Amino acid sequence: MTDRIISCTDALAEALAEEMKRDETIFIIGEDLTAHDGIFGQFKGLHQGFPGRIIDAPISETAIVGAGLGAALTGMRPLLDLHFADFFTTAMDEIANQTAKIRYMFGGQVKIPMVIWAPDGGGLSAAAQHSQSLESWFVHTPGLKIVVPSEPADVKGLIKTAVREDDPVIFFQHKKLFAQTGPVPEEEYLIPLGKADIKREGRDITLITYSRMSYLSLEASEQLAGEGIEVEIIDLRTLKPLDFDLIVGSVKKTNNVLIVHEACLTGGFGGEIAAKIGEELFDYLDAPVTRIGAKDVPIPFSPVMENFVLPQVNDIVNGVKKVLNR
């Protein structure tokens, strides 16, 4: 298998082109798509390659999600571009009360083959209304699958699986990782939902993370390796379904756990993982399961303050040392 080095954005566009070619029921709807190939250039070439299947919507997330859901119910496979994950709020009824529940309310007679593509995360001085990490809202809403990839290869493999799913998938992609490059196989491949990935093996501590924090954790673990601490990094890739088996195996080996996410700490998904580990792996723990997340405040515009609020490499290094009492 040969790999090329491409960006997350290119990986996404490539995956969608392959899927749209394979299945003509797939279409993309969102704001400002055709003029700029999406505001982040994420759908480069699709407008030219698949005329009429990239649809510009009015500036209304309510309309986008409502239209997408209707299309999905009637046999299409829409991918909805939400522009910013922060705009979920204006489409919340369509998502939480309709998309997540219609299959159940209809007694399983319908499918919702729909992907909501939502750029999230901070670090770009985009301020409080364009920088949030909102995944735990949706993890807490049964009926939705949640994807939170980090590297380009994962973006490609997971978006292909997501558009083939018959249930609604929320596909978060961190804005600061759009330009992140990495090796992506030439050949076609799929990554199943619910399969986490060990990004780095280590014997001393299990660091559970996802999305952009995966990269910061890798950086932190390189530093820690210099001090003789070997960190094992689990990139969850999908929060729902959750690959708890992989966590079990790793924790039984390392006996120590640090969870790192960019979402604010209180009510974050880290609490869920920590509770599950406490319940099922109590006798394997040598220290309290510890979490790192953003401070519980709106994300500031000022880069200095934003860096203070969001977890940084140094916070992760210190977090590992705290768990290991070094």
Added chain:
Amino acid sequence: MIEITIPKLGLTMESAKLVRWEFSSGDEVKEGETLLVIETDKVSFEVTAPADGIIHPIASEGSTCEVEETVGYLAVAREEYEQLIKDQPPVLAATPPQVEAVEPGPVPTQPANVSVPAQSKGRIKASPLARFMAAEHGLDLSAITGSGPNGRIVKADILLALEEDMVAPEKRAARLQDSAADSMAKEALESIPIQGLRRVIFDNMYQSLSQSAQLTLHTEACADSIISLRKRISKDGKKISYNAILMKITAAALRLHPKINVSVDGDTIHVWRQIHMGLAMEANDALIVPVVRNPDLKNISEIDHDIVDLIDRTRENKLSPDDLANGTFTLSNLGFADIDFFTPIIRPPESAILGVGRIVEKAIVKCEAVVPEQRIGLSLTFDHRIIDGAPGARFLKTVKEMIEDPVLMIS
């Protein structure tokens, strides 16, 4: 001042063992906190503080106390407590039982409020993993120094302790000396008192073998029919147990051989009208035999339902004395442990017990050919004083025939 007494937990309860005090003399306790743990033949029970106060135990840990006996006092105020310890010196764990009220004579010249050496009640901080490892290797956590936050014992401390245990020269020498000094050495790893349920089993088994003349007959039956019977009546994923089928068959055979369903009572033999069949089970490391009522009058599903209910309640410690009483015959199945035959012991006042072995495929000669067949082992023990060999054997033959052809049950 409030007296702390041993509560009466059941109609038949007369005494209890004082397992441990949760507080030492002079400790302040809050209403509802556990003061002491007591244990009877059947249960252990926590006695809680009836009010806030200062505790003063007078009965020692390990002693056996009568129901309603005063084992300690709860003083309302410090002055009252100081008066108390003048009258009733505190006791420590493992002192001789029952400190009686001391006569107001010459007492050792010691201020009354001198603190007595009590074991530290401090909780040892250790990570869950460290606790687990310590338990696995039999390490005493109180002897290990914790290097974690707030002195918490962590994995590294346990590994260190294990290593020291292996390499400490004095310990290694002591170990070598131990084994070299006396190759005949025989030390108890653990000394377990014979008490509670174990005492009951101990006495019953001895009584059974010493007061009757037990004879065991073995035979083997073809199990094909009960295997297919079980398949046919197990439905909706719920499997009927072989024990239920065998109990039904044994009960039907007892109906044809009423003189097996008997008890000796002094100079009389009672032939019982009802059949109540015990099923030997293992619960909390002890043998227990709950009884299924009238299996001869029930169908197999009903018997199975009864057995499942008894198993559940045995596990949950919810059997009542009635569940164990008035058996007339017992079934004991050791097939789960790959046993073929054994010599079960009768449960007096019953006079017979059927031991059931595993079902296993064996080579059998049929019509001059060796063929494979599922076989089940049967071992019948009976009291030869009142059941002769021939009728005992005929009963076992009937059981065998009914296993091989269950339709005989309706003959």
